[in-house]
Amino acid sequence: MDQLLIQLFPIAINVIMSMFTYFSTVRLIPNVKDMFIKANLYGFDMNKTSKTKVPEALGVVCGCTFLVTMFLFIPMPFFNHFREGAKFNHKEFSELLVAILSICCMVFLGFADDVFDLKWRYKLLLPTIASLPLLMVYYISSNMTEITVPKPFRPLFGDFVDLWIFYYVYMGMLAVFCTNAINILAGVNGLEVGQSLIIAMSILVYNIVELSRDYLKSMTFSLELNDNLWRAHKFSMYFIIPYIATSLALLRHNWYPSRVFVGDTFCYFSGMTFAVVGIIGHFGKTTLLFFIPQILNFLYSVPQLFRLVPCPRHRLPKYDPETDQLNPSVTVFKKSELNILAKFVMWIFRTSKLVDWKEDDRGVVTCNNLTIINFVLLYAGPLREEALTTMLILIQVAGTLLAFVIRYPLASLFYDT
Template sequence: MFIKANLFGIDMSKTSKDKVPEAQGVVSGCVFLVTLFLFIPVPFSQHIIKNVDFPHDEFVEMMAALLSICCMLLLGFADDVLDLRWRHKLLLPTVASLPLLMVYYVNFNSTSVIIPKPFRSWVGFSVDLGFLYYLYMGMLAVFCTNAINILAGVNGLEVGQSVVIAGSIVLFNLVELWGDLWKAQQFSLYFMLPYLGTSLALLRFNWKVILVKQSVHNPLSGGARYCKDDGVKEEAATSRFVPRVELV
C-alpha cells in the first residue's frame, strides 16, 4: 500500500535495490492511539460505575496528552508527504505542546525547579522560574520530538533508542510506584507501556534486515510522549536524553 502511494526508499546498507516501504511509524503510532482510546474508560471505571467524584483534572490531562501526541503524529505524516522545512518542524512541536502547557497551568501552575544537592548551599532548595518555566517546557517539546531523529539512517537505531529510553522510564515508574507520587507514576505507565509495546513491534521490522522504514512518525510522536512524561518527573525523563546532547 505504501509502495503504491510512492512512499518508499532504498536500504543504502544493502547491495540490492529493493523498495522498502516508508512511513511505517504512522502504523505503530495509530496502533498506540487506538489502544489508548480503548483504554480511556479503564482508569475511570470505578468513578463511572459509582457516578461519584469523577477526577476531571486527570481526565483532561490524558486528553491533552493524547491530543499532543496525535498532533505530532500528523506532523510526521505531513513531513513524509510534503517534505517540511526544518523551520516548520521546529515551530510546530511548540504549538502541539500548548494543550499540555494549558492543562498544567490550570491544574498545577507550579513553576519551581528543585536545585541539585551540590548547588543548594549557593542557590537554595528550589528556584521559581515563573514564565520561564513554560518557555522551557515549550523548548523541551522541540528538543524531545527531534532528538530521537538525530541518528536517522542506521537500521534499528532510531526506534532502538526509543525502546531503551521508554524501557528505562517504565522501570523508573515501577520502582516509584511505592513512593508518594505513585499516581503520577501510574499515569505515566498508561502511556509508556503501550508505546514500549508498539516500538518493540516496529523494531522487529526495522532491525538488521530492514523490512520497513519508520520515517519520522515514531521519532516525533515518541518525543511527544517523553515530553509528556517530563511533566511527571522532569529530571528522570530528561536525563534519558543526555546522550542526545552529547552527540550534538
C-alpha cells in the same frame, strides 16, 4: 492492600490491552506495506547493494495502533469513579485527553513531514505548537513552576526557586528536543526504534522504582500511599506500556535487514510521548537524563547543525559493497571558508581527537560527518550494519545506567531524596 489493588487495576488492564496491540501491529505492518509503495511512499536502503523498494513512514501505523489503544483505554483509570457517590477526577481526565491530543497532533504532523519533506525550521516549530495544549492544561491543573535548589546553593537562593514563565519555555523546549534528538541520531536499520525503546523501558523502570519505594515506605511506616506520586507515575505507565508494545512490533520489521522504514513520523510520535510523560508526570529532568547519548550526539553535531561546517543533506555512514561494511562518511570543504568561530570549534575537536581531519596543501579539508554513528565507526573501524546498530544500542543502555546513577546515588548529595 485494597488500596494497592485499586491503584494497580488500570495498569493491569493497560498491560493486557498492550499485548493485543503488539500482535495487532505485528500483523498490520506487512499488510499495509504495498499500500505505501503504491502511494510512492518508499525509498531505497543506501546501505545495501539491493535496490528493492522499502516502504517509508511506517511509523504512522505504530502511532495509529497506539492511539486506538489509548482511546479504548480512556475509561479504565476512572473505573473506580463510576461507583455511586464517587467523585470524578476532572483534572486527571483532562490531562489524559490533552496528552493523547498532543501525541495525535505529532503523529499527523510527522506523517505530513514524511509526505512533504518539510524544512528544518518547521521541524522545530511543529513540536512547539503541538505541546501548547499540554502546557495550557498543565497551567490550569497545577501550574507548578518551582524547582528544588541543590543543597550547596540553598544559602543563596533558598530551598526553592520559582522559574515562572521560563519553566514553560523549558517544557516546550523539552518537546522540541525529544522529537528532534531521536531524528538526528538515525540512518541505520533499527536505530531509531531501538534507541527509543531503551528510553521508554528506562522510563518504565523508573516509574516502577518510584512506586515500589513509596509502597515499601508506606508498609514500613504505616503510611498512606502518596496519591500525587502514584497519579504521576501511573499516568506515565499508561502511555509507556502501549508505546513499548507498538515499538517492539515495529522493531521486528525495522531491524536489519529492514523491511520497512519508520520515517520522521515515528521520531515525532516518540519524542512527544516522552515529553508528555515527563511534563505531566513531573519528572522532566529525569526524562532528559535518559537522553544522554542523544545530548552528546547533538553537542557533537552542533558545528554542522548550525552550519559552522558544511553539512550534507545525508550524513549516513558510507557503505562499501565489496566488504558489506560501513565506514565514516565525510564532508569536504576549504578551510578558508570557515569563520573564526568555526575554526576555533574545530580546533577543539581536532585537539581532542574527536574528528578525523585531513588537510591537503591547497587547504581542502576532508572531515568525518559529526554524528555519534560516524564517531563510533571512526574508532571501532568498519562494521557491518547490524553490528553498528547493536553497538549504538549498547551505548544507549550505558547511558541509561549512568542516568540511574545520577538520579539516585549522586542526586542524594545535592537533593533530599
